[in-house]
Amino acid sequence: MNIVTCIAPVNIAVIKYWGKRDENLILPLNDSVSATLSIKQMNAKTSVMASPNFTEDKIWLNGREETFHSQRLQNCLQEIRRRAKQRADGKDDGVSDWCVHVCSENNFPTAAGLASSAAGYACLVFALAQLYNVSGDISGIARQGSGSACRSLYGGFVRWHRGSASDGSDSIATQIVPHSHWPELRILVLVVSDKRKKVSSSSGMQNSVKTSELLKHRVSHCVPQRTEAVIKAIINKDFETFADITMKDSNQFHAVCLDTFPPNVYMNDTSHAIVNLIHEYNIASGKNKDLIASIRMEPHEPGLLKYLIHTEVGVGPQVLDEPHHHLLTDAGLPKVLV
Numbered sequence: 001m002n003i004v005t006c007i008a009p010v011n012i013a014v015i016k017y018w019g020k021r022d023e024n025l026i027l028p029l030n031d032s033v034s035a036t037l038s039i040k041q042m043n044a045k046t047s048v049m050a051s052p053n054f055t056e057d058k059i060w061l062n063g064r065e066e067t068f069h070s071q072r073l074q075n076c077l078q079e080i081r082r083r084a085k086q087r088a089d090g091k092d093d094g095v096s097d098w099c100v101h102v103c104s105e106n107n108f109p110t111a112a113g114l115a116s117s118a119a120g121y122a123c124l125v126f127a128l129a130q131l132y133n134v135s136g137d138i139s140g141i142a143r144q145g146s147g148s149a150c151r152s153l154y155g156g157f158v159r160w161h162r163g164s165a166s167d168g169s170d171s172i173a174t175q176i177v178p179h180s181h182w183p184e185l186r187i188l189v190l191v192v193s194d195k196r197k198k199v200s201s202s203s204g205m206q207n208s209v210k211t212s213e214l215l216k217h218r219v220s221h222c223v224p225q226r227t228e229a230v231i232k233a234i235i236n237k238d239f240e241t242f243a244d245i246t247m248k249d250s251n252q253f254h255a256v257c258l259d260t261f262p263p264n265v266y267m268n269d270t271s272h273a274i275v276n277l278i279h280e281y282n283i284a285s286g287k288n289k290d291l292i293a294s295i296r297m298e299p300h301e302p303g304l305l306k307y308l309i310h311t312e313v314g315v316g317p318q319v320l321d322e323p324h325h326h327l328l329t330d331a332g333l334p335k336v337l338v
């Protein structure tokens with residue numbers, strides 16, 4: 001059967017990726033570090049199907065057909081087909097020459113700053129790799145769909161190495177520790193808006209590279225030391241240092257966005273109220289207080305917090321074997337549309 005269905009997780013960066021040195025290959029200016037979130041609560045689910053009967057590559061995203069002409073989609077598909085053709089066993093069964101139909105859905109808001117592109121491209125590339133029997137590192141392929149997607153191919157804590165090769169061959173993700181390393185850690189995702197961001201990450205960071213002096217300082221003077229220090233804190237399960245670096249790096253990322261001209265404002269009053277609440281909680285050494293209850297009480301105006309996802313660090317992408325999981329019919333059409 002030439003159909004595969006997979007799910008892939010989102011990831012949240014504790015050292016942020018912001019700025020590219022190559023727009024087409026998606027090569028970053030700095031290393032980044034993230035935690036992969038449990039696949040149970042938030043995931044992208046993707047079915048890919050290849051058939052000699054298909055006449056063109058097609059993709060449906062959240063129930064709507066989208067154009068397959070996007071350069072990023074094309075780059076991922078081309079690269080994985082190239083890898084399929086040069087498989088170690090030298091046998092190409094011809095499947096990589098057939099057109100593909102892709103159907104994907106996210107079980108959380110798309111393009112709202114919740115890393116939908118990360119889960120989405122990780123899932124697509126992981127599923128295509130199963131379909132074409134491609135083995136070895138595929139994070140460098142997912143990276144060409146969306147930079148942060150390379151980190152969603154691994155569970156636990158993950159580092160995306162900026163690399164130095166001009167062809168991007170060393171700009172890949174590696175696992176720092178598996179999800180089982182720090183099981184006590186809990187992650188709360190507080191969604192203050194589920195609308196599409198006004199400025200996408202891609203164009204936001206492009207403007208920052210062009211106009212922000214602070215970005216240059218961050219890349220050369222802050223991120224290298226922070227990356228080493230946060231990895232050490234993760235390995236030692238040193239929560240205080242981990243939390244300190246994570247908050248400082250997030251603040252600096254938002255400061256770079258404000259230093260960009262014209263500025264990108266991604267946080268609103270509710271986001272700032274939450275940041276203040278966390279600091280007050282820490283100062284009050286609220287280890288015995290119920291943080292979730294405090295968050296639900298604050299900010300005081302009801303309805304400002306859209307929803308709260310209580311999750312933890314999780315595993316990387318998974319294959320779903322059962323036929324009822326497939327999002328495409330045997331004829332290659334989205335089940336939701338037939």
Ligand SMILES: Nc1ncnc2c1ncn2[C@@H]1O[C@H](COP(=O)(O)OP(=O)(O)OP(=O)(O)O)[C@@H](O)[C@H]1O
Pocket residue numbers: 044045061104105106109110111112113114115116117118119120121124148200201202
């Ligand atoms: N399941 C998916 N499969 C393939 N592509 C996807 C999927 N989900 C999202 N995308 C692509 O990612 C784009 C959204 O990426 P964008 O970077 O703007 O938002 P985000 O990833 O949700 O936010 P952020 O990068 O700030 O965390 C979508 O417009 C679509 O092109």
Ligand SMILES: C[C@@](O)(CCOP(=O)(O)OP(=O)(O)O)CC(=O)O
Pocket residue numbers: 012013015016017018026032117118145146147148149201202203
């Ligand atoms: C703020 C971030 O989430 C930005 C993510 O940017 P994307 O990976 O979505 O950008 P492109 O590579 O242009 O697709 C920080 C991070 O995840 O490291």
